[in-house]
Amino acid sequence: MRRVDWWVAFSAVLWAGAWGVLGWIVLDADLQSTEDLLGWWLIPIAFAPPMFGGIGLLFFDDDEIGGGVSDDCELSSRGLNGCGGCGG
Template identity: 40%
Template sequence: MGKADRWLSVGSVVGAGIWVVLGWIVLDSDLQGVQEALTDWGIAGLAVVPLLLMSAIGFLVDEPGNGEPVVWADDDQPTWYCGGG
């Protein structure tokens, strides 16, 4: 398991935890005061945090190279020659 995989796993657990806590706040009537304090926009904003977290982790710990050759989508590697004919 590479460094990126570990960070993505941690990010997934943190994101799932945030969504579980938000679901608990929204569904538990005893936590109505917390829900009112957060407001609907605050809850929506916190619900987006895991998505941003995963995007940031994926961007920051991306491991380009890894010693693997580049695979081109169309199997036609680009060349420096750009002229016609």
């Protein structure tokens, strides 16, 4: 699995976990004091994980994200030539 795939999976789990915890805080009457303590911070906490996920994706190489053709492949009228791993 590529690093970008790990990062997407990690940020998705982080987002689901944050929403689960925040939902628990909002719906559980025993945690009303915690909800009052957090107040408007509930909204930024809910949307922080996908923002961190998107910011993290900016740090990966474009070649790794795109999964494009390697540098030793050449495109000709017949397709890819000299490409070891892509079937050309």
